Amino acid sequence: MNASQASAAIFGFPRLTHYQRERLTFLALIAPNFILFGVFTFWPLIYNFYLSFNKWNMITPTPTWIGLDNYATMIQDPIFWKVLGNTLYLASGSIAIRLVLALALALVLNQKLAGRDVYRAIIFSPTFTTGAAVALVWTWILHKNLGLLRLPLDLLGIASPNWLTDVNWTIPALIIVTIWRGLGYDMVIFLAGLQSIPAELYEAARVDGAGRWSLFRHITLPMLSPISFFLIVTSIIGALQVFDIVAVMTGGGPMNSSKVYVYYVYENAFKFFKVGYAAALSMALFVITLGITIFQTRLSRRWVHY
């Protein structure tokens, strides 16, 4: 108190009330982040919202206001519905499998196994590999005749599908790649969650005669629920924004079978020069993502225990 008053006196500040000082502190603390968010997140969002009511190719000096036309076009655009469907298919197809596999791996690698750090590192490695590189390697793995994936399928006596050429197999191919790529990250988060569960809980339950399944069902799962919730929300958001692997592996083809939402946004903005329409598509994705997340949060009250 004294010190602060003294320093205020030295620097010639007017005496501030307690409330004012708190406010100033608050502002000073959030300022660096807030400015960055403002410039790189909020402003683009607002400007994008504005652009969605315009027709613009970014070449002519100014956008032309066209009101809600872009949104009307969107509703009538069959490719919009197609890419939305593709994206939801990709998201729903990958997330459940990914989380279950990641949890299983985390449980295994939470045991005291020889060389478990090595396994952890290997499984985590796809996370820090560039998407484009991952995609390029997978185009080889998925090649019908030359691909690595053909070996296990041949052993099982299954003819390898034309992963990237057959319109029915492109999304499953992308699901496989997304799972492989996201597994390591999910596993590490689950591992962190597992290690934060207090050992006393298990000890107490064991004293009460709980078996392994009961321990998992009544302690591990509920205690992991906040982590699971976090992973579900972030992986849905991530899956709705898949771009790089599609850009490299299929370019959205054949016949739009693997065109995902963000790729379509990119195409409209930078290949078709329909910047306004791309902005409207982005707004729609924003609303969809927000909607799903709010729904998830509501739902989470029933199953997440903090």
Add this chain to the structure above:
Amino acid sequence: MNKLIGTMLVLLVLLGALAGCAAPEPTKAPPPPAATQVPATSVPAATKPPATAAPAPTTAPVASAPVKIVYWRALSGAPGDAQEEIAKRFNASQKEVQVEVQFQGTYPELQRKLQAALAARTTPDVVMFDSPQMPYFAKNGALAPLDDFAKGADSVDLKNYIPGLLADGYFDGKLYALPFARSTPILYFNRDLFKEVGLPDRAPETWDEFLEFSKKLVKKEGAETKRVGYAVQMGTTTAHWYFQELLYAYGNDVSDDKFKVLIDQPEGVAAAKFLQDMIFVHGAAIPGTGPDGAQGEFTNQRSGMHFGSTGSLVNIISTSKFQVGVGFMPAAKRRQVPIGGSVLAVLSASPKEKQAAAWKFIKYMTNTESNVYFVQKTGYMPISTSAVNSPEMKEFLAKNPAFKIAVEQLQFVRPQASIIAVPEATEIFRQLVEKLTVGKIDPATAMKEASAALTKAYNETFK
């Protein structure tokens, strides 16, 4: 204690802010002396010729200072290095203009950056365009017409450029670009395989012969096809190019100069049916998806013939473990080959004197000496008659027979169809090729749908 820390933080931030406010002052203060000193030394020079409309009086004497321009280039590797070298020679050759070359990635990357630069109004002076992209920028006023420069003090003999290559520098009757790194599709074939299956050691002349050759190249093991004659190009940036050649050969013009789409006319449908039948009736071709696309199938000997850019010549020959033969693109009713590659254009946002400097630069980039150098270093096409006839080029062609065929094919080149300039067109063509080769959709229907989509895209974004 908390309050103390809080207050200290506030003070820190405020001090920072004060420092931030104070910072400009010292920098503002020094310039006056500097500004007064510089003119002081150059006052005689600056005051003597007062009428020479100096746009930036503070930046030293204008009369002798070179005009600085910025050139955005695409293409990496040998074609990139060659551009840098030509620009260096240009800078050394004269004192009026100094060009700074800035690499911007691939053609699409450069185009995206140019889009952003135009929106931010900080454009370069000269850019390289994948040729079909140029008209859209010209139409939207981003490019400067070059006709006056071509006739002016720094005139150039436009007739010297190969007509088919110069033609797509025009939009709406005005010249907007000069040809630079041009390429054409040519036919590559696997000479070893041709020998193995008893085919003559030459490329097929016509599309019908192409089909016959393809059938002979097919190899099956049980139900599995191990090898075909041809893998169709499916890429977002390639499918339209090779498909146009087939349409041209069949006598279809794809679109007219008023952007009327013609692909659904009988010749177009016949061409589409031919391609589809090659796959589904004759089993002699496959869609070339997968890693490295159609070229990968060819170099892995899973297809015996391949259409590729002349720009890939060196690459294909060096990655193939077999003897590569080269021939003209097949003909049908006629032989016409769509030209590809890039052109050089000048931005309209640059002030007049920079535009004039930019013109000097692109004139130099496309002159005989630069072009001969560029061709020898990269394998792109010569762009002018004088370059083709130069002794260095003749010597080069004598040493590279495969490349000679590509140059001989230049007599058949024509620009890509007008409709390709519509931004969505290449994607529509790609999907059309997919419908024909993967989706097995009736050719008449597919061509009609694509035609409607192209017309719609034209009306929405180009009209």
